[in-house]
Amino acid sequence: MSSINTIIEAKAHVYGDHIDTDRIIPGKYTKTLDLSTLANHVLEDLDPNFNKIVQKGDILIAGINFGCGSSREQAPLALKQSGISVVIAEDFARIFFRNAINIGLPVLEIGKHTIQKGAKIAVNLKEGTVTDITANKIYTATKLPDIMIAILNEGGLVPYLNKNGNYTL
C-alpha cells in the first residue's frame, strides 16, 4: 500500500450502535472545502470532548450501522482530518463505507466485539486482523471486495482513477 500504513497500533475510542453522519459531522458544518474546519466539530453532538482527546493515529471503534443517514463524505473526511487512522465497527452503513474507502480511510467490519474504551489495539490491514492487546483477543475482519482493495491500495478513488482512467474488476 502506497500511502496507507498497513500496521497500526493505537488507542481505541469506543462508541455504540447507529452513529449517524449527523452525529459524526452536523450538517451545518459540511458546506466547506476547508477540510481542517471539519475536525473541530467531529462527533461534537455525541462526545463534545472527542476533538480534544483524539490523537493522530488513534482508532475509532463502533457497534452496528456506523455512518448511517446522510451521504456526506465530510463524515469520513472529518474523522480522517481529526487524526483517526482506521474505523472499526461491527458493521457499516453502505454509503459511509464506500466514502471512507474512496477518501483513503481504512474501515474494517469485525462483527460483534467487546473492545473497551481506551483499549490498546493493533490492526493489520493486509491480513485483515484486529488485535485487542488489552483483552488479548483477535478479531478477523470481513474481506473487502477486490476493487475496494485496489482503490485503498492507491490511497483512494482519486489516485486510483488518476492512474487507471477507468474502473477495472
Add this chain to the structure above:
Amino acid sequence: MGQTISEKIISNHVGRKVFAGELVISKVDGCMASDTTGPLTIKAFKEMGGTKVFNPDKCALIIDHAAPSPNERIANLHKMMRDFAKEQGMRLFEIGEGICHQVMVENEYVKPGDIFIGADSHTPTYGALNAFACGVGSTDLAAVMMTGKIWLKVPQTIKVHCSGKLKDGVTAKDLILFLVGKITVSGATYQAIEFCGEAFESLSLASRMTIANMSSEMGAKTGIVHPTGLELDYDFSAITPDEDANYIKTFSFDVSDLEPQVSAPESPDNVHNISNYEGTKVDYAFIGTCCNGRLEDLDIAAKILKGKKIHPDVRLIIAPASQSVLLDAMSNGTMATLIESGASLITSGCGPCVGTHQGVPADGEVVISAANRNFRGRMGNPNSNIYLGAPATVAASALEGKIMNPKKYLI
C-alpha cells in the same frame, strides 16, 4: 432462475444476466449532486483527471441544501457550482427551483428502468419510478460524472408486501414510517427493497416517492415500488420481477387498520401509533422536504387548516418541494389557505431539514416535521427534539399546539 427488479435493471445495463452478490461495473443513465456534495464532487472530478462530464444532458447540479446562501462561504461554493455547470454545458438548478429529487423527476432526468446515481442519501426516491437509484458520496459521484460508470454489488432484495387499503386520513407517510419501525434503520443495509401489494397500487407518484424516499432510513441501497398502478405523463415499459425471483426475506403486513404513525426522537425507526404521543406539546411544525413537500402534501395540510388559525405558540414553516409545486399550490388556492392560517413560506429547497438555516429550533423545543430524519442535531440544534409524521399530522398538530391525530379533520 428468476430475477428481481434490481437484478433485471442491472442486467440490462451490463449486457448479461446478473444476480445478487455479483460485483459489476455498470453503465449509469444519469447523475446529480447538491450543494452539500457538489463542491467536493467538482474538486474530486478535477483531481482525478476529469475534463468533460460523460453526458451533460444527464448530469445535473442542484442548489437546494442551503438556498439562498446563508453566508459568504456557501455563496462561494454555489458560485463554484454555477461556474462548473457553465463550463460543462450541464444544467444547474438554481435556488428556489426545488429539491434535487423533485426536480430530477419533474424534468425527466430519470425514467423507469434507469440506473441513476445521486450524491445524496435520499436518491432511492426514484424507485417510485421503477428505477434503480442509489445514493453515494462526492468522490463516487465525481467518478460517475467522469466515466459514466459505477462499480456495485448486485444487491439481494427484501420483498415488502402490504395488503389492504389505507384508511381515510392515513397516508403513504404513515405507511412508510410503520415499515421503517418494523424493518429498523439497519434492517435493509446493502439490500434492495421491493414494495408490492394492494396498499401501494393506488398510490400517486408523489406518494410512491414518499415510500421509496425512506428506503434510505432502513439502510437500503435502493427501494423500488412495483409499477402496478404507476401513471406517468409519458409511455414507459415497466420492469417487474419474475415469479421465481429470489428474495432474501419477505415481510407481509395487512395495513387496512393502520393508524397514523409518529417517529419519536431520535431515530427514524422509533415509530409508534400516534396515540402514544398525542398531547405532546409542540413549538414548531414543518412541512416540506424530498419526503413530503409535494402538492398532495400541501393540499392535505390546507384541507385541515382552511379557515382556521394555527396555535399561537406554534410556528409553521412550509417549504414546497419545487417551484412547480409552489405554482400549483398557488393556483389551486392551497398556498393562500396555508398562509392565511399563519404558515410561513420559505424558498423551495431542503430548508430546515438539514440544520443549516431557515428555521433552526431553540434549546428544549419540540418539532413535529414531515421530513424523514430526526437524528439528534439534525435540524441544527442537538438540544431540540424532532418527531416525524405525515403532513396531515403536522398540520393538525400545528393547529392544536400538540401532537394530534388528523383523523377528525379529514373524515
